[in-house]
Amino acid sequence: MPNALSRRVRTPRQKLVASLVTASVVLGLGGYGFARLTRPEDRSCAPGVARPVGSEECVGVNGTGHDFGFADLKDVAASIRDENATLKAGEYVTVAVLLPLSSPDAGMRIKVLHEVQGAYAYQRRANQESNGQRPTIRLVLANTGRGNAHWRTTVDQLIGMADGPERLRAVSGIATSSGEMREAVGVLTKARIAVVGTTITADDIANGPGRKPFPGLARVSPTNSDEASALAHFGRVDAAKALLVQDTRGGDHYVDTLKAAFARSLKNAPLEPQEFTSAPDPTQEGTTANTFTNITHLICDTRAETVFFAGRHTQLRQFINALGDRGCVDRAFTILTGDEGSYLGADEKLDRKALQRKLTVRYAALAHPDAWKPAPGRAVPRTGGSERAYADFVADIAKAAPEDRPVALADGQAIIAYDAMATAVHAIRQATPEGAAYPSKEDVGTQWPQVKGSLRVEGASGWICLDNYGNPYNKAVPIVELTRNGTQRFVQMAWPEGKPPTETCLPPKKG
Structure with missing residues (x-):
């Protein structure tokens, strides 16, 4: 995979050593010793991933099993590697999950793990359980670093992949409503790469009537x-x-x-x-x-x-x-x-x-494992989501994880990442012309206005019916309560419009 990061660079230490050539000879290091000191330092971590100068984080894009120094990612990264290895050249497109994979924050690391697990679960479904639909989906992990500090390096790499043999056609993830992620979404969509946000909820990282700063952006989570x-x-x-x-x-x-x-x-x-x-x-x-x-x-x-x-x-x-x-x-x-x-x-x-x-x-909450399960005294809403769609997710996530280490679902992160991947794959396949192997990068992000009505995505978190600006219309919002022992209990479904959408799930006119 072409990657500017994988090239060898000269660090300040090496520049200093190079200026001491005379001293090295005097000290008896000789040609061999001097060559070792002045050789550019190898800062690569894995294919497509390297440590930027001044940082020990492994930053970049990888789909061959690299865990970015986060041991909990090892199993799911290996599963992604194995799934990618089954794909035939010329039949796949790539979807990247853009996240701060090397964040040291404990809460963020749990979020990252669950999102990657959810994304992989849908990749597996798209490739193995979708009746042979094409193109198949190659999944890669893209690390923006601690606090998204290296977002630009990774985003530039992704942009290069859109026109290369990897055929990047969508970027998912974008899990934090931060200034860095707002800039990243702007750069990606300016390059005409479709973006599907998972847990971004900020109102100003969105398009709307009279403004479209992020053409090609869709979101599967409600706004704030x-x-x-x-x-x-x-x-x-x-x-x-x-x-x-x-x-x-x-x-x-x-x-x-x-x-x-x-x-x-x-x-x-x-x-x-x-x-x-x-x-x-x-x-x-x-x-x-x-x-x-x-x-x-x-x-x-x-x-x-x-x-x-x-x-x-x-x-x-x-x-x-x-x-x-x-x-x-x-x-x-x-x-x-x-x-x-x-x-x-x-x-x-x-x-x-x-x-x-x-x-x-x-x-x-953005999602909860009990939201679409019937329970005594609590009926499942007739519209806005379904028991069947959630049951499909449960089956998929079970197949995607080791039996002795099931994916934790209470925080909703795996559910919403699964739905984001489902939305990306839906758009990719809708945008693929008849007789073609894959769509152009420009056409994927133009599909969002048609993701509604009978063309909605039947998400595990609820129906995903997008308006003309890529925002979910009247998306189900589970209200969750922390119990006395700190567990997360589903209370009731709530709706931005005060009631569930109609069966057609068609957004009303705005502006």
Whole structure:
């Protein structure tokens, strides 16, 4: 695979050594020793992957089993390698999963693992259980590095693959609503490569009426505005007894659009928001725990019963821990937040005792394993999704994982990544002309306006009916609650429009 990263580069150390040639001879190193010192350092990690100068991370694109230094990825990376090895030349196209695969953050590593597992499960279905449909799908993993710091290097590599023998036709993943990912989506779509976002929910990493900054972008998750609307329809919150707690750190598109959406829902609230400022890297603890101790005192001074939280998962966990230790422990509170709440079930730093102190935590999930399962007293919605589609996913994910290590599904990440791959494959095959082996790269992203009605994707997370801008219309939003022991319990399905879509699932006219 062509890769600029795989070329040998001269590091600052080698440049210094090269300037000491005379000294090396005097020291008796001779020609052989000097040649070893001045030889360009091999910084490759695997085919298509290398360590950028100044970094020890392995960055780039690989589909031959490399785990990017993340041991938990070893099994699924090997499965992807084996599936790719079965494909015949000239019959496949490539889909990349773009993620910070070498992130050191524990929550992000779990998210990454589950997303890759979900993507592979659908690759396997597309190749082995789709009645011989073509083209077949080659899957590759694309690492943007810690904090997506190396996104540009990897994106440039992907762009080069679109016109090469790999025939890259779509990029999935894009799992964080960060500034770096917004730029990455912009560069990819400008190059006319289709992008299917998995868990990006920021309203401003999207197209809409009168603006199309990301032509060729589709998303399978609701926007933050849709999540907030679904929560509002579910909770019927009294704004007079509600309070917003929000992060003031700028440049985080998830946080910025979530707090704007919550503010609209709370426009009649009597009090100004309580604010905190997270660290530049929001996965770091910073000093916000101290701030939350003070905020909980102030919350006890209010009439609030419901707290809307606009922030990332590390700060959400700190806030829950602080509120569990509040002075007014005799009063009950409910915290409502966005899909970052899905990280909490695996967060070992969460004080689960806080959940036993009249504190309820609910969040708008992107998917949940119980959402499309019938249960006593809870009927499955007639439209918007189906038991059958979810059952197909369960069967596929079981086949894609070792029997002794089943994929964890409670956080919804594997489900939503599976659906993103399903959407990408749907568009690729719809865009393939009759008699042709594969579509042009330009034609895949033009399919999104037709993914609706009878041409919708029957996702495991619910129906994926896209509007003309690539956004899911009235997508199912599972409301999930953290139980007293910290597990994630499905409560009820909610809808941005207040009720499920009709059987036709056709978005109304906008603008």
